[in-house]
Amino acid sequence: MKKLTGVVAPIVTPLTEDDKIDGVSLENLCEYLIEKGITCLYPNGTTGEMMYLTTEERKQVAEVTVKTSNGRVPVFIHVGGWNQAQTIELAQHAANIGADGIGVVTPSFFKLSDQALFEFYKAVSESVPKDFSIYLYAIPQCAVNDITPELAARIAEECPNVVGIKYSYPNMSRIQQMMTIRDGEFSVLCGPDELFEVTVCAGGDGTVSGNSQCIPEHYAALWKAIQNKDYDLATRLQRRTNTLNDILCEFNNIAHYKVVLKEEKILACSAMRKPMEALTDEQTRSVMEKLNALDFHKVI
Template identity: 55%
Template structure:
């Protein structure tokens, strides 16, 4: 079964002035990230504004990234939607266009029991081919619903093609419990940048980082240090990650990613899907000036 690894980027969705998916910008972003050495792409996640897009737009997003990546890196499509019908349709579409796997965020707004979440994940896992890798995705601070270790074990035992989990809440103890599933063979990713080096050194398979699309050089350097067994360097780079978070992970972080990518010449536009709004010009200029001064794109030796 295919698995995510290393620096996984939940890419933003570029939009045109007409509020349509910016296909050419999406192609440039895909090439930029692959050229910078990221290991996997993860379209239609929270950073991609997925719940503000309709099914057809999300299909365009999936098709474009899979085709542009052309097998150079794995592409896992986040297919979770606001209802099961759309989720099943998006999961089937991801398989049909050649994605390497899918991820499924927990349902949102309505609180669900573990039994209901189990049925949800099993229904989706059973709907795709047995060799289609599926990741669970928990982000309880946004979705209301959470993934407990007990639920993850139950799903992993019932669904062989559920190969791992992305967990975007700052809980090291829970992440380590996830890492014990299937005797340590369950693929686990943190979505918290301030824990990247620590979780990777503890055995996580990498990071799913929105920041990494804006400053991919820095995140790839941390992963390389971890793989080389250089914990001191990884932790030194992590301290710069925490500084980067103070700049990038404020309000409107998705808008900040687009503003940086526009500044770097990757995206032509920094439009957001309403009701989200782009950064105002002055704030974007101040942020990019600070990032340039700190030389985050220059990997420290």
């Protein structure tokens, strides 16, 4: 079964001015990130405004991404939805269109017991082929529910196609605990960008970074430095990305991403799905001035 490594980009969902999926801009974004060295595309995640898209829109985004990648880099599609039935429908769709795997966030809004979470993931696991890779996705600061190392281990034991986890809460101790599952064979990626270097150096597999789509050359260089065991360079690159990410996350990170990608001529429009907020003209000028003042395309 396939696993994620390196820099996984949870891509934004480009929209037109009249609030439709912009397939051409989505193709442009996929091509741009593949060319820049991103190691995997991950549509329909938090950064893709997942819960504000319809099921059919999410299928459309998934299909465009898989078709555009055409096997050049893995495509893992996030399929977590508002309920179990929607999640399973999207999971089966991802498997049917030739995706390499899926990510599944915990059910959101309502607090659930570990038993309920276990039963949810077991149902999703059993709904797709046994060799189709699944990543758990925990982001308790948004989804309410968390995944403990004990729960992750139980899911991994009962569901062989659950190959790893994206853990998005900044808790390095918990991230390292996840690495002990299946005697260290359980794949672990961090969500917090600032933990990319330390996660991989501690035995993890990479990061799932929304910021990476705006500064992909920095993340590709950081991944290469880690692979080459050039830790001095890796640390300097990590600090450089941290500085740029502080700007990208100043107001609303997803809106920042769309603004930067529009300025780079990758997206035709920076519209957000309501009620998500777009940046004001003043905020747009501010973020671009700050990034340009740091010569943000220059890696080191």
